[in-house]
Amino acid sequence: MVKVNPKKRTSNSFFSGYSCLLLILLATIVSFLTFPSLKPVGNKIRKKSLSKLRRFSRAKHNQETNTGVEEMSATKILQSGRAYLVYGTAWKKDTTARLVSAAIESGFRLIDTACQPKHYNEAGVGEGWRDAAKKLNINREDVYLQTKFTSLDGQDPNDIPFDATSELEQQVEQSFQKSLENLQTTYLDALILHSPMTDMDDTTRVWHVFESFYDAGKVRKLGISNIYSLDKLKELWNAATIKPSIVQNRFYEKSNFDVDLRQFCTEKGITYQSFWTLTASRKALATQGIKDLAMKKHLSPQTLMYAFMMTLGHTPLDGTTDKGHMEEDINVVRRIQSGEEILNDEEIDFMEGVLGVSRG
Numbered sequence: 001m002v003k004v005n006p007k008k009r010t011s012n013s014f015f016s017g018y019s020c021l022l023l024i025l026l027a028t029i030v031s032f033l034t035f036p037s038l039k040p041v042g043n044k045i046r047k048k049s050l051s052k053l054r055r056f057s058r059a060k061h062n063q064e065t066n067t068g069v070e071e072m073s074a075t076k077i078l079q080s081g082r083a084y085l086v087y088g089t090a091w092k093k094d095t096t097a098r099l100v101s102a103a104i105e106s107g108f109r110l111i112d113t114a115c116q117p118k119h120y121n122e123a124g125v126g127e128g129w130r131d132a133a134k135k136l137n138i139n140r141e142d143v144y145l146q147t148k149f150t151s152l153d154g155q156d157p158n159d160i161p162f163d164a165t166s167e168l169e170q171q172v173e174q175s176f177q178k179s180l181e182n183l184q185t186t187y188l189d190a191l192i193l194h195s196p197m198t199d200m201d202d203t204t205r206v207w208h209v210f211e212s213f214y215d216a217g218k219v220r221k222l223g224i225s226n227i228y229s230l231d232k233l234k235e236l237w238n239a240a241t242i243k244p245s246i247v248q249n250r251f252y253e254k255s256n257f258d259v260d261l262r263q264f265c266t267e268k269g270i271t272y273q274s275f276w277t278l279t280a281s282r283k284a285l286a287t288q289g290i291k292d293l294a295m296k297k298h299l300s301p302q303t304l305m306y307a308f309m310m311t312l313g314h315t316p317l318d319g320t321t322d323k324g325h326m327e328e329d330i331n332v333v334r335r336i337q338s339g340e341e342i343l344n345d346e347e348i349d350f351m352e353g354v355l356g357v358s359r360g
C-alpha cells in the first residue's frame with residue numbers, strides 16, 4: 001500500500017492551486033492587452049461589485065446599529081419612551097408632498113400639519129407620506145400623522161375647509177373628515193386644537209367633539225396649541241374626560257420659555273412640542289459658547305438646540321426644507337434613540353443660561 005504524506009498532498013495541491021490562479025491572472029492580463037474592448041466590461045463588473053459591496057456594508061451597518069431608516073417606525077419610536085423630532089409642514093405650499101416624502105426617506109416618521117389651507121397643504125402631506133411609504137415599503141402604523149382643527153378666525157375667509165355657517169360642533173366634524181380625506185387615512189394619531197377658543201365654553205364644546213372621535217377610535221391622542229396660561233391649561237385638564245396629551249407652543253423668551261407650563265406637562269405626562277425653537281434662539285445659537293459646545297458634541301448650533309430640547313424630554317417641531325439639515329437632524333434623533341446622553345446637567349444649565357431661561 002502506498003502511503004500518502006498528508007503534508008505533501010496539501011503542499012502539492014496548494015502549489016497546483018496557486019499556479020492555476022497565476023495562469024488565470026496571466027491569461028486575464030493578456031486578454032485585456034490583446035482585446036481592449038473587454039476593458040469596459042471589466043469596469044462594469046468592477047463597478048457592479050463595488051456598489052454591491054457598499055450596499056452590503058450599509059445594510060450590515062444598519063443591522064448592527066439597528067438605526068437604519070428602514071428600521072425606524074413611529075410606533076417603535078413612541079414605545080421607546082425616548083425623544084424624537086416631528087417634521088413640521090407649514091408654509092411649504094406646492095413643495096409639501098416632495099418635502100414630506102424626502103423627510104420620511106431621511107428617517108422622520110412623525111408629521112405635523114393642520115386643516116388650515118392658509119398655512120398648510122394638508123393634501124400634500126397625504127400625498128407625501130403615501131409616496132414615501134411606497135418607496136420604503138412601510139405601513140400606515142410606521143408613520144404618525146398629527147393635524148389640527150383651526151377655528152374660523154384662523155382661516156382665510158376665501159378658503160375655509162368647513163361650512164362657516166354651521167354650528168361649531170359641525171365645523172369640527174367637517175374639518176376632521178376633510179383631514180382624513182386629505183391625509184388618505186382612516187384614523188389620526190393626534191388631533192390638536194390650534195388655539196384655545198375665545199371663551200372656555202367654546203373650547204369645551206370643541207373638546208367634547210374631539211373626545212367623540214377618540215371614543216370612536218378615530219384618533220389616538222388629543223392636544224392643544226398656543227396655550228400660554230397655565231391656569232387655562234389646568235382648566236381644560238379639569239374639564240376634559242380625555243385629557244390633553246400634547247401641548248404645542250412657541251418656545252421663546254416672551255413666555256419665559258413656558259417654564260411653569262412645561263413643569264405641569266412633565267408632571268401630567270403631557271408631550272410638550274415646541275415650535276420656533278431655532279428661530280427664537282438665533283442670537284443664543286450665534287454665541288461662541290454655544291458654537292464651542294456644539295463642536296465638542298459633533299453638532300451644529302442648530303442640532304445642539306434640538307438635542308437640548310430632546311434631552312429635556314421635549315419634542316421640537318422641525319420644518320427644515322434642506323435635505324442636508326434633515327439628515328443632520330435625524331442623526332441627533334438616532335443618537336438619542338440609541339440611548340446616548342448628549343448633554344449632561346451642567347451643559348443643560350449652561351444652555352439655559354445662554355438662552356435666558358429664568359427659574360424662580
Ligand SMILES: NC(=O)c1ccc[n+]([C@@H]2O[C@H](COP(=O)([O-])OP(=O)(O)OC[C@H]3O[C@@H](n4cnc5c(N)ncnc54)[C@H](OP(=O)(O)O)[C@@H]3O)[C@@H](O)[C@H]2O)c1
Binds near residue numbers: 225317319
Ligand atoms: N401650532 C402653531 O401655531 C404653529 C406655528 C408655527 C409653526 N408650527 C409648526 O412648527 C413647524 C416648524 O416651524 P418653526 O417656526 O419652528 O421653524 P422651522 O420651520 O423649523 O424653521 C427653522 C429655520 O431654521 C433653519 N435651519 C437651520 N439649520 C437647521 C437644521 N439643522 N434643522 C432645521 N432647520 C434648520 C431652517 O432653514 P432650512 O429650511 O434651510 O433648513 C428654517 O429657516 C412648522 O412647520 C409647523 O408644523 C406650528
